[in-house]
Amino acid sequence: KAQLHAWAVVDNVSGEDWQKVTVGVGSTSALSFRFDLHSVRVVERETLTSDVGVALAPPTGGSPYSVAGKELKVLGNIGAEQVASIARSQAVPGYTQQAQMQSVPTKTASGKKGYAQEISKDKAGRNRPAAEPIVTGSLGGASSSSNVNFRGTTPSLPGVDLLRSGNQRVRVEGFAQKGDADPRQSSLERANVIRDQLISQGIPADRVEAVGTGRASTDAVRLVAVDEEPKPAQAAVSGARGSESAEPLGTALFVSSTPMSLEDGRSAMVSLVQAQTEAKQVYYYDPVSTRGSDRFAFKAVRLSNPTQYTLEPGPFTVYAEGQFLGEGMSEPIPPKAVAFIPFGLDRQLVIEPVDSTREEIDKLVTIQRGIINTETLRIRQKRLTLTNRLEEPVEVYIRHSVPDGWTLRPSVQKPERMGGAWLFRVRVIGRGTTELLIEESMPIAKTVDIRTASGVAAMGLYLKTARLDAALQGKLDEIIKLHKQIADMQQRIETLESQMATYRTRVDEIHVQLVTLRQVPNAQQLSKHLAQKMEEISNRLQKATIEVTDLKAQMMGHQVTMQDRLAELTLTGAKDAPAAPDK
Numbered sequence: 280k281a282q283l284h285a286w287a288v289v290d291n292v293s294g295e296d297w298q299k300v301t302v303g304v305g306s307t308s309a310l311s312f313r314f315d316l317h318s319v320r321v322v323e324r325e326t327l328t329s330d331v332g333v334a335l336a337p338p339t340g341g342s343p344y345s346v347a348g349k350e351l352k353v354l355g356n357i358g359a360e361q362v363a364s365i366a367r368s369q370a371v372p373g374y375t376q377q378a379q380m381q382s383v384p385t386k387t388a389s390g391k392k393g394y395a396q397e398i399s400k401d402k403a404g405r406n407r408p409a410a411e412p413i414v415t416g417s418l419g420g421a422s423s424s425s426n427v428n429f430r431g432t433t434p435s436l437p438g439v440d441l442l443r444s445g446n447q448r449v450r451v452e453g454f455a456q457k458g459d460a461d462p463r464q465s466s467l468e469r470a471n472v473i474r475d476q477l478i479s480q481g482i483p484a485d486r487v488e489a490v491g492t493g494r495a496s497t498d499a500v501r502l503v504a505v506d507e508e509p510k511p512a513q514a515a516v517s518g519a520r521g522s523e524s525a526e527p528l529g530t531a532l533f534v535s536s537t538p539m540s541l542e543d544g545r546s547a548m549v550s551l552v553q554a555q556t557e558a559k560q561v562y563y564y565d566p567v568s569t570r571g572s573d574r575f576a577f578k579a580v581r582l583s584n585p586t587q588y589t590l591e592p593g594p595f596t597v598y599a600e601g602q603f604l605g606e607g608m609s610e611p612i613p614p615k616a617v618a619f620i621p622f623g624l625d626r627q628l629v630i631e632p633v634d635s636t637r638e639e640i641d642k643l644v645t646i647q648r649g650i651i652n653t654e655t656l657r658i659r660q661k662r663l664t665l666t667n668r669l670e671e672p673v674e675v676y677i678r679h680s681v682p683d684g685w686t687l688r689p690s691v692q693k694p695e696r697m698g699g700a701w702l703f704r705v706r707v708i709g710r711g712t713t714e715l716l717i718e719e720s721m722p723i724a725k726t727v728d729i730r731t732a733s734g735v736a737a738m739g740l741y742l743k744t745a746r747l748d749a750a751l752q753g754k755l756d757e758i759i760k761l762h763k764q765i766a767d768m769q770q771r772i773e774t775l776e777s778q779m780a781t782y783r784t785r786v787d788e789i790h791v792q793l794v795t796l797r798q799v800p801n802a803q804q805l806s807k808h809l810a811q812k813m814e815e816i817s818n819r820l821q822k823a824t825i826e827v828t829d830l831k832a833q834m835m836g837h838q839v840t841m842q843d844r845l846a847e848l849t850l851t852g853a854k855d856a857p858a859a860p861d862k
């Protein structure tokens with residue numbers, strides 16, 4: 280038994296303090312996105328004009344300048360009074376404060392004074408903007424001497440035509456002002472006012488971004504050109520779509536039993552689970568993961584999720600008898616499922632992998648004059664040698680991933696499925712060694728020529744376990760037998776021919792010696808002995824020559840017979856092999 284404690288780190292980024300709220304973790308599989316509900320939607324309509332010719336105006340220039348060491352293209356600055364005037368024209372709540380002024384200067388991008396607004400009293404004594412507030416300044420690259428008028432109650436921002444004609448993205452940066460209760464929220468509201476005004480004047484919403492900086496500045500809003508490309512409507516998920524996991528995600532619904540208070544911008548840890556569960560310390564061999572090891576097995580905890588909800592991925596800390604053992608990371612753990620948490624690497628369990636590949640015929644497709652088209656299994660074998668350096672026995676779980684297109688073959692150790700991989704359970708005695716054999720196969724089409732040695736070897740291996748018609752089985756067995764006899768005869772002929780070459784060499788050497796001894800008067804006895812040896816070797820040579828001649832005749836007969844059998848060989852009555860287990 281083990282005690283499982285689960286915690287969640289909660290960040291309060293709502294913009295307000297929490298007082299005695301109940302905090303919980305939502306669904307793991309919930310879909311979420313952002314949608315702009317704040318901006319005003321304006322239907323674009325085509326403007327029809329007469330065909331009266333007008334002169335074209337020249338394009339407006341602009342120049343970027345450096346801010347804090349970073350090159351920014353500032354389109355213009357907008358003062359607090361101008362933002363308040365635009366907000367009142369939009370009827371935005373929060374901008375009903377009194378503004379007693381007759382003429383308020385603001386700064387342009389060039390630093391010159393260029394804004395003036397007239398405020399008058401209505402009949403109820405409330406402040407209202409003049410019918411035609413006047414703005415002068417450099418926005419969107421306009422020169423500092425240009426004048427742009429706000430007509431009626433819908434003010435127009437300078438530079439809109441330039442932004443509308445291109446694909447330039449704009450970031451609207453809002454700044455805090457003196458007396459703001461919440462600088463960040465107030466700066467964001469000012470940025471949204473200008474963003475809505477730009478959108479209402481024809482700038483696409485996906486090219487205007489509002490940011491509340493929370494920083495104090497003499498200007499209320501700044502327009503900055505953004506060089507990066509706009510974000511896609513839906514960000515692509517990492518990895519190819521075909522490689523997405525099909526494992527169920529489950530749901531998570533953990534609610535804290537005690538209400539909590541949390542200030543804005545602060546974080547806290549919330550206890551979600553405190554329950555007993557089944558847990559055991561084991562070794563976990565994971566050569567599949569990026570942080571795994573193909574040489575050593577990790578010390579790990581095998582535990583089950585006792586709750587009815589999915590435990591989110593995150594860090595685990597393992598303690599035993601009040602002692603810290605290690606830390607690990609977990610993947611999502613479904614309800615009542617078993618998971619492994621590696622937390623240590625002690626190198627006490629050494630694993631040596633050896634890989635090999637072979638091919639085995641699985642099914643005969645067609646046969647034509649000794650050429651057989653087959654369905655062949657390419658088998659990849661992994662042999663793992665596990666060595667335990669400890670005195671006590673250990674339990675090891677080996678994770679094995681089967682690539683796409685391959686099928687796990689049956690083995691002595693029955694594996695269990697975990698995620699997209701297989702788990703093999705192996706027990707290794709103290710100071711002992713155990714082997715684990717894992718095989719996986721992939722079907723391929725292959726042509727086998729049973730007139731060759733390699734083709735006959737592959738066919739002989741197939742016939743040991745194949746289920747074929749008796750007639751076809753007999754014909755193939757006869758062909759393999761004939762091929763073996765021909766191969767044996769060929770090997771015997773090569774051996775005899777090698778001996779015959781040795782005999783001829785020795786006969787030639789003795790002949791030379793006899794010719795030399797004829798000139799020696801006292802060498803009659805030696806000459807007689809050498810003559811007997813030469814005659815003996817000559818008889819062996821003659822006998823070997825006769826045997827080679829007979830073997831060649833027999834081999835030719837066997838070759839003719841095998842050609843006849845190959846011509847008569849047809850594929851009839853072949854039965855399918857048993858289906859391989861699913862991957």
